[in-house]
Amino acid sequence: MQVTRATFDEVMVPNYNPAAVIPVRGEGSRLWDQDGREYIDFAGGIAVNCLGHCHPAVVGALKAQADRLWHLSNVYTNEPALRLARKLVDATFADRVFFANSGGEANEAALKLARRWAVDHYGPEKDQIIAFERAFHGRTFFTVTVGGQPAYAEGFGPRPGAVDHVPYNDLAALEAVISDRTCAVVLEPLQGEGGIINPVPGFLAGVRELCDRHNALLVFDEVQTGVGRTGHLYAYEGAGVTPDILSSAKALGAGFPIGAMLTTAAIAESFKVGTHGSTYGGNPLACAVGETVLDLINTPEVLDGVKARGERFRATLEAINAEHHVFSEIRGQGLLLGAALAPAYAGRARDFLNAALEAGTMVLVAGADVVRFAPSLVIPEADIDEGLRRFAEGVAAVTEPAAAAS
Ligand SMILES: Cc1ncc(COP(=O)(O)O)c(C=O)c1O
Numbered sequence: 001m002q003v004t005r006a007t008f009d010e011v012m013v014p015n016y017n018p019a020a021v022i023p024v025r026g027e028g029s030r031l032w033d034q035d036g037r038e039y040i041d042f043a044g045g046i047a048v049n050c051l052g053h054c055h056p057a058v059v060g061a062l063k064a065q066a067d068r069l070w071h072l073s074n075v076y077t078n079e080p081a082l083r084l085a086r087k088l089v090d091a092t093f094a095d096r097v098f099f100a101n102s103g104g105e106a107n108e109a110a111l112k113l114a115r116r117w118a119v120d121h122y123g124p125e126k127d128q129i130i131a132f133e134r135a136f137h138g139r140t141f142f143t144v145t146v147g148g149q150p151a152y153a154e155g156f157g158p159r160p161g162a163v164d165h166v167p168y169n170d171l172a173a174l175e176a177v178i179s180d181r182t183c184a185v186v187l188e189p190l191q192g193e194g195g196i197i198n199p200v201p202g203f204l205a206g207v208r209e210l211c212d213r214h215n216a217l218l219v220f221d222e223v224q225t226g227v228g229r230t231g232h233l234y235a236y237e238g239a240g241v242t243p244d245i246l247s248s249a250k251a252l253g254a255g256f257p258i259g260a261m262l263t264t265a266a267i268a269e270s271f272k273v274g275t276h277g278s279t280y281g282g283n284p285l286a287c288a289v290g291e292t293v294l295d296l297i298n299t300p301e302v303l304d305g306v307k308a309r310g311e312r313f314r315a316t317l318e319a320i321n322a323e324h325h326v327f328s329e330i331r332g333q334g335l336l337l338g339a340a341l342a343p344a345y346a347g348r349a350r351d352f353l354n355a356a357l358e359a360g361t362m363v364l365v366a367g368a369d370v371v372r373f374a375p376s377l378v379i380p381e382a383d384i385d386e387g388l389r390r391f392a393e394g395v396a397a398v399t400e401p402a403a404a405a406s
Pocket residue numbers: 046102103104105107136137138139188192193221222223224225249250
């Protein structure tokens with residue numbers, strides 16, 4: 001059956017507007033579309049494909065599990081889920097793991113657990129959840145309400161209550177809103193969708209301190225920053241601030257859907273039998289992949305490699321900027337980088353994305369003013385260099401459209 005981009009408009013719900021090209025094959029950091037045209041992938045499925053496309057070890061893990069056992073439900077446990085949970089516990093602050101299928105679901109579990117924990121220990125009045133403006137936590141109705149982009153939560157009727165927002169990096173604003181009624185403070189330790197916003201020095205430690213003062217749980221959403229993206233297995237390690245609950249997804253499955261919520265044994269007690277669940281959460285296929293991904297990423301060589309690749313990436317972006325004067329700032333950590341557009345190009349991030357695609361490199365945006373890069377964590381240096389050479393071509397096409405056309 002012949003399918004094209006036009007088929008999308010004929011048969012799909014119109015909540016997305018995908019690009020004109022349809023990738024059909026991937027290998028490492030390269031993709032090929034229906035016409036056989038090759039691209040370098042700096043988008044990584046939105047910070048998901050941490051080992052590039054079709055990494056042989058991950059493909060092998062999936063195939064081996066596919067020949068063994070696909071699904072059981074949570075009526076039974078399974079070996080891959082137990083092994084992955086054991087490895088996550090050994091590698092982090094956490095003692096307990098809940099598996100889900102996506103970031104939004106991992107966060108939904110985190111928020112429900114925080115609320116239930118507060119009810120169990122302090123009573124139903126301790127219900128306030130404080131989150132941050134521009135945050136992104138998923139698209140379930142609870143997580144989109146906690147997210148800090150009101151447009152995503154509006155127009156669906158009454159929202160879950162007792163959710164307040166304050167500006168990111170503003171401890172005084174948090175201090176003014178937090179109280180003994182606060183059950184949890186939820187944040188990304190580096191805001192992704194909101195524009196690649198680094199926490200300012202002292203911010204995360206200050207949030208931790210305010211949570212402790214008011215017996216509120218600290219929830220880190222590491223769906224985008226987790227599994228090596230910042231050069232640490234989880235960004236909280238680099239920040240030196242430990243949360244009470246952490247959500248992980250995206251890169252944990254390297255492209256196979258999985259989510260996980262990590263927490264301490266004491267907090268986990270509030271999820272008793274029947275309080276929460278998921279048919280597919282802890283699925284053997286997903287967990288077999290996750291185990292292999294964790295084994296591959298959680299090594300000093302790979303994590304140091306992320307930092308080194310990030311520096312190379314950043315230096316080349318600075319060089320592009322020295323020539324074209326398009327960015328006001330390059331920010332982020334490891335291989336989660338954002339190039340904020342200078343005022344002259346405000347609102348035009350998508351033009352740069354489209355021009356880069358035209359030149360053969362896939363990038364992302366983070367809002368209208370930031371071009372975002374989230375490539376494979378093991379991308380070869382040669383692919384970084386070639387992908388950014390093509391990106392620079394795209395930048396020139398935006399900044400000097402006449403020269404590019406001639
Ligand atoms: C920080 C963060 N949390 C949650 C999510 C939602 O994850 P999912 O789309 O897998 O539900 C995302 C997705 O972009 C994210 O970046």
